[in-house]
Amino acid sequence: MARPAVLITRRIPASVVARLEQACEVDLYDGTGGMSRNNLHARLAGKQALMCLLTDLVDADVMDAAPGLRIVANIAVGYDNIDCAAARARGIVVTNTPDVLTEATADFTWGLILAVTRRIAEGERLLRRGDWTGWALDFMLGTELRGKQLGIVGLGRIGRAVAARAGAFGMRVAFATLDADAPRAVTDDPSWTRLGLDELLTSSDVLSLHVPLTPATRHLIDRRAILRMKRRAYIVNTSRGPVVDEDALAWALREGLLAGAALDVYEREPETHPGLAGLENVVLAPHLGSATVETRTAMADLAARNVLAVLSGAPPLTPVVA
Ligand code: DGY
Secondary structure, X not given: OXXXXXXXXXXXXXXXXXXXXXXOEEEEOOOOOOOOHHHHHHHHOOOOEEEEOOOOOEOHHHHHOOOOOOXXXXXXXXXXXXXXXXXXXXXXXXXXXXXXXHHHHHHHHHHHHHHHHOOHHHHHHHHHOOOOOOOOOOOOOOOOOOOOEEEEEOOOHHHHHHHHOHHHHOOEEEEEOOOOOOOHHHOOOOOXXXXXXXXXXXXXXXXXXXXXXXXXXXXXXXXXXXXXXOOOOEEEEOOOHHXXXXXXXXXXXXXXXXXEEEEOXXXXXXXXXXXXXXXXXXXXXXXXXXXXXXHHHXXXXXXXXXXXXXXXXXXXXXXXXX
């Protein structure tokens, strides 16, 4: 019997390719940059599985290029790049990679919080420019985190892991969930306070975003939301770029309506908003939240195990239920 075939849209660790090769024919795209749409169509034809990245748009059209497609395994926890309804209509399983990237992303979020509130990136830029004239009592003063409120928007796995680290910095945690049915049990710590989104916006000193990108969360943080925030507050986004209206953010930072922002994700990746890149009180990272060797390997490995499970007729390990 012919072995099932899987298309992988980008280089992944060799150990993961080897795992797949035990049971599948592997077609690995190893060009630089992403696969073009035409190439994706052409190479997906005849495949039973697709392992893809958050940068690959997998819509109905792509799925129809491979009538025998059984699984789309995203190597990411977010899956807004996949048309899940179209997959469901075609009986195609969609999987993502939750859990394995939670801790790395939470660590990185704290890196951004510290970088923006303590002006680390700004200070580094100044020093590299040769503009440091020496220690002074009032030089490049940042903001203390101790005693302040960390506002978490979206208390899923990553939001909880970010909140769990707040005690180390003396911050109290408040959170808002957008899902009215979110179980009360999600609060790992009884001291975390649940607030409505508006109240969270008005009371938080650092607002950290941890919601998936959906029609309901697109531009959740817009001009109106920002105007509710304290003028000394910071916004940190490690979720998805379009959750923040970048025009509104750039405007607010320029007008001094926020103290700063730290972003790992953007509305039009890999482009960055021109109004943000020139501001000293903005930290910009190139979507590195989960970028450790250990975590990225675990993500690829989990996607591969999902592919192998589905192709062998077993249930997927981490199906997307959308
Ligand atoms: C994801 O997995 O969705 C992240 O954005 C990349 O780690």
